[in-house]
Amino acid sequence: MSPTKHKVIALISGGKDSLFSLLHCLTNGHEIVALANLHPAPSPSALTPADTESPDIDSYMYQTVGHSLIPLYQEALNLPLYRHPILGSARCTARDYAPAPAPIPISAAPEPAPPNPAEVEADETESLLPLLQKVILAHPDATALSTGAILSTYQRTRIESVALRLGLVPLAFLWQYPYLPPYAQTALLSDMAAVGMDARIIKVASGGLDEGFLGLDVADPRTVARLVGRMRRFGGSGGGAVLGEGGEFETLAVRGPGVLWKGRIEIRETEVVVGEGGSAALRIKGARVVENEDGMGDGGLSSLRIPALLDDEFRTLCQRLRELDTSDTTAAQKIQCTTPRPAPPISSFATWTTAQTPTALYISNMTSPTAGPTATAQTTSIMVRLATLLASHNLPPSSIISSTLLLRSMSAFTTINPIYGALFTAPNPPSRVTVACGDALPDGVEVVLSVVVGLDEQTGGALHVQSRSYWAPANIGPYSQAKSLRMIPSTMNDHGDGQGKGPREVHVAGQIPLVPASMEMVCAEDLRAAGLDGEGDNEMAEFRTQTVLALQHLWRVGRAVDVQWWTGSVAFLAACEEGEAAARARLAGRAWRGIHRVLGEAGRGNSEDEEELDVWDLKNGVTYQPNANESTEGDGRPPLPDSGIVQISSQEQCPTPPCIVVQVDELPRGAAIEWTSVGLANCSRIDLEEISLPRGLPSYKTQVAGMDSYTVWSKIATPERIWLVDYLLDHPENSPSGRRGRQTTVYAAESLNFRWLKTTSAQIIPCRRLWDADGNEIAAAVLSRVW
Known part of the structure; x- marks a missing residue:
């Protein structure tokens, strides 16, 4: 029996993982039909159109740094883009997440009382619901939702909750990627480099990283070596730190293989903004989409490594x-x-x-x-x-x-x-x-x-x-x-x-x-x-x-x-x-x-x-x-x-x-x-x-x-x-x-x-x-x- 092929909504943040996971959707025979993104709500005090988007809000759930560049992906990937503001905050901070459903008649046991609907609406996770409903209305044949979750159960369970409520199959092809052959955190970055993906570090928030990392291609072997060295020096080499899974850094993907990327994002002007607690971000003041010349006649999928079926x-x-x-x-x-x-x-x-x-x-x-x-x-x-x-x-x-x-x-x-x-x-x-x-x-x-x-x-x-x-x-x-x-x-x-x-x-x-x-x-x-x-x-x-x-x-x-x-x-x-x-x-x-x-x-x-x-x-x-x-050198599996x-x-x-x-x-x-x-x-x-x-x-x-x-x-x-x-x-x-x-x-x-x-x-x-x-x-x- 042939595996079911899905029409996929791509939930993107601009980061390396959400964009790289789309290549795995394609190599597994699925079709990307739309892009979806959540962004910070406009500031109520905005005085001019240039002020309509608020700065990075440090969401528990969503990457928002660099969100003003997200509209460029519609042109770069030649796919329709749908956006919705992030409303509320992380009211539910438990690792696992599910909204309170309607009472089940057969359940006579005392489950916790459902929260007030207003409180559910206030959780930032629920902002996904109207966003995806909007996409499904425009693309009623969509059957799956792709995300770039790697190790975060917090993010994965929330996205699964919303996707399944809407009848969408959740796809997370990067899940547990560092613990798949060859069992190394850097394998994901090497795989990105192999297909010509370029994702720039635009924010650092770790004691081991400084503003000297801003603007670097995270998949470049020289950058990878620097990241590994710094993380080891500061005792943070495990748990996905080299991939930024603990919020050590954020990225913005600007180029990838032609099978997905019809254009690339050219960054023209930037400035460094130093934040609290040693964090620093790259503010991009000018960017545009230009022709993508990836040099790969087959579009790049033949260079995409699929983790081995067997350990x-x-x-x-x-x-x-x-x-x-x-x-x-x-x-x-x-x-x-x-x-x-x-x-x-x-x-x-x-x-x-x-x-x-x-x-x-x-x-x-x-x-x-x-x-x-x-x-x-x-x-x-x-x-x-x-x-x-x-x-x-x-x-x-x-x-x-x-x-x-x-x-x-x-x-x-x-x-x-x-x-x-x-x-x-x-x-x-x-x-x-x-x-x-x-x-x-x-x-x-x-x-x-x-x-x-x-x-x-x-x-x-x-x-x-x-x-x-x-x-x-x-x-x-x-x-x-x-x-x-x-x-x-x-x-x-x-x-x-x-x-x-x-x-x-x-x-x-x-x-x-x-x-x-x-x-x-x-x-x-x-x-x-x-x-x-x-x-x-x-x-x-x-x-x-x-x-x-x-x-x-x-x-x-x-x-x-x-x-x-x-x-x-x-x-x-x-x-x-x-x-x-x-x-x-x-x-x-x-x-x-x-x-x-x-x-x-x-x-x-x-x-x-x-x-x-x-x-x-x-x-x-x-x-x-x-x-x-x-x-399995560097095998981090227990x-x-x-x-x-x-x-x-x-x-x-x-x-x-x-x-x-x-x-x-x-x-x-x-x-x-x-x-x-x-x-x-x-x-x-x-x-x-x-x-x-x-x-x-x-x-x-x-x-x-x-x-x-x-x-x-x-x-x-x-x-x-x-x-x-x-x-x-x-x-x-x-x-x-x-x-x-x-x-x-x-x-x-x-x-x-x-x-x-x-x-x-x-x-x-x-x-x-x-x-x-x-x-x-x-x-x-x-x-x-x-x-």
Whole structure:
């Protein structure tokens, strides 16, 4: 399927990023139809026409320095320009932004009262609304909005809010650009220079920069070297400082490649104006548009670098998985299953179960078969009852951290998704995993929902990127890429640092292999464009690439929210032929272990025994040094996993988090695989222990130092030992000193009923088949959260 091509409104400020991002719109096949700009409102005291525009207003949201030159872009780019004054100020200064919507009938929980409409109108963000409405009226076929957001969540979330209200797809192709290959802040400036873009520094506001930088081309290698040197000297080289992301400087683009720039802006007369706090600006007193001679016969797009689809370490992983002996895969396909196919569908299990810790409420197995035979009727009933249940605990819907949505058929998703989403009106909805389990669900049940709810105000840090970019799939819908939950301190009076910034449990949404820029499923053409010829030659090759790309999405999201370690992972597989399922499960397990190995090699060279890619062989005292790929000089990405905080109980302890592979019926968008995990962030130390619980139940324990809770993954090899689920859940020996606080998730390929499962608090994930990371088929896997 060809990606949708959009007609794009370009929100420009005159700065380098908003103009450079338009080249990426063009190279992705989109069409720019109009320019849009917000400018300071005319001064009420203006006496002459020359005074009608006020000076730079230092907006939190918009670049306004040099705004008097914006009309020149209409001629320079030969595109219609629409402008509107900035009204009000930054009344809402929170990182995330959303206007108060109309009340949702199904929400019985106490969300904050909507602000006065006059106050909403006074926020400068809302000035975007009439501007874009004006553009859409003139260009009703416009379907997307382009911005130059790079690292500012503050700006991105506000633009997304307005764009989505108007039905526009947000495009932010520069988002997280410094953390994409080649992982350097200066890469963006080099890419601008490569296409002949010229953007002049017209304002400096950093202790490291002085008026000597004014008028310089920011993309010129000599300017870049000076910027890097000054930022390092003043301790501001990180966080996008070299790009001016912290307001260190502002730019004005004056020239670019001919595919976009039909003319260039010639600056004729300037003067330096010194401001407060060491700032200085270049006042442009004369400028005009002249013919643009870019010297590039093709308009310049062929020189535009597109960030690689795969990070270096995931590219290496993909290549290594491809190089595995194909006879191994063939053998895996012939393995006869040791576990019988699922018995009849689950006849019964405990529904609407709850478990509560000091910081979280777990509500599991919410169903409503009596509401009607359709998924729509059952979802509506579930959401009404959930809202009422939250209200009884005095909790708003925004306190939900994550959800697991089980459907009988993925065909119901489009109808139930709006019903589900109507409950979440705050900026950051919960992360979510959605799978279809078919007739493994109980008879008459079309939908099963389970949620994790945070109980205090320090809960809820989230990542909800709704703009398309090269980074990771956009979440345009009622779920976030990740949302976090504060962990339980060993002493409940201890809140970490006293400000809610202690250790967090980060719940990451299910990640499927979409190409971020197009939001289409990865295909052979994408692989060839990425230089991975041969990856799309057969079904297993396509599955291998889907596995690696979806796993990379998990990593990129994790790094963006400071995850240091994964407590374990689940890879969901869609239905396929029996023998092929075993081969896919083995490959997924290898990918999980393989990426840890690639990240941990630290220049040791490739092992001669590449076949298994088995980091479980790295027991025996090997020191983990992730993020040591020598090809990524200047890599500023945080290490994941972060071996520096990990303590292993013995040399026999395995350093890789556990992984299970689960087969269900269907996954979103027809994906073959979906990865999900819970990560740990803001930790000073993480203790790992491979333990054998009573009765010989192999388990893996992860605990954050100073925290009163821990997680244990256990696997049950054969159906004959399924009774160990009950033993694991109920036996006091499985909690230190007999403490009894536990929430459990059970992944099981067997039909569950009260003969096997007597607990009243377990979340149930019914599966077709399960495997461990070695590719061994198992009967069940149990994740226990103990406190």
